[in-house]
Amino acid sequence: MYDARIRRSALACLAAGESLSSVSRRLGVSRSAVRAWRDDPPPRVDPTACPRCTDSTLPSAAYAELLGLYLGDGCLSEHRRFVYALRVACDDVYPNLITETAETIAAVNPGRPVHRVQAPGCTQLVSYWKHWPCLFPQHGPGRKHHRSIVLAHWQREVVAHFPELFLRGLFLSDGCRVANWTTHRTNGEVRRYDYVRYMFFNESTDIMRLCQWALDLLALPWRMPRPNALSVARREDVAQLDRIVGPKS
Structure with a gap:
């Protein structure tokens, strides 16, 4: 199995007029493989190409x-x-x-x-x-x-363009949507209040900061009930995360 760079080099040499045998010897590729590339060239967009090492596009x-x-x-x-x-x-x-x-x-x-x-x-x-x-x-x-978890500049650009999808991945992996309740005293009477919130759990402070940053990009308030736990609880913010993440299934 030859990589995309060798195939492109072989096709460029053939296009320049070099013979099959010469290309085969110089690149260390079988003559039959070079012939197959000539007669049935690969698509212009190589699905196996790395978007960081080549000019292919990152989805x-x-x-x-x-x-x-x-x-x-x-x-x-x-x-x-x-x-x-x-x-x-x-x-x-x-x-x-x-x-x-x-x-x-x-x-x-x-x-x-x-x-x-x-x-x-x-x-x-x-x-x-x-x-x-x-x-x-x-x-x-x-x-x-x-260990330190820091996004490269190009990764931060991706997250800045798609914070909803980044948060979706985080919450689908290490998050959950849970029902909670608390009590309030009103006019001397203690009443129970039920609400839904999203929780995200992670032991890495760096990953937790990335989650906080993505939420900030969407202007979604959060709080930290524990160092390894993040909570989004306001009704309108939960509704927005429902649209982005929704319950696991």
Whole structure:
């Protein structure tokens, strides 16, 4: 399997008048492969190309959501020949979330299949690609809350354009919509007040700050009942998150 750069180099040489045999010897590619590329050239848009290493286009909307999913429940692991596996874990009680996550990964990297790997209580969505670290430079050894998580400039631009989808990924991975209640004393009478709020949980202070920043971009007030927990509780703000995230299913 030859990468896109070798194919482009071979086609450029053929277009310049170089022979099949000469291109084959110089690039170390079989003559039959060079002939196949000449007779059936690849599409102008290569679905396997890395949008950070080549001039291919990053599907920014899908990437914004996948970035949130990765920061919440995703990881990268290195395999043989510098191939990396992107894994995003989804609870089995949310089948629609599993499907949406698989579709989001496929939208970002349409050149690779998305595998479903069963684990105790969850399904891991797995995609293999050499260039996943290009799209997730936050990858590193150890757990995310034990290392610095800082977005690259181009990632911040994506989130700034699609804060709703970034928040969707975060809340679908490490968030929930819950019913709460409290009491108020009115005219000497204690009354119960029921309300709904969104919660986001993460041990990484850096990821928590990114969630806060995205909420600020949408002018959605938040508060921190605990250092690892964020709450959005005002009725109108919950209604907006309902439109962005909605209940898991």
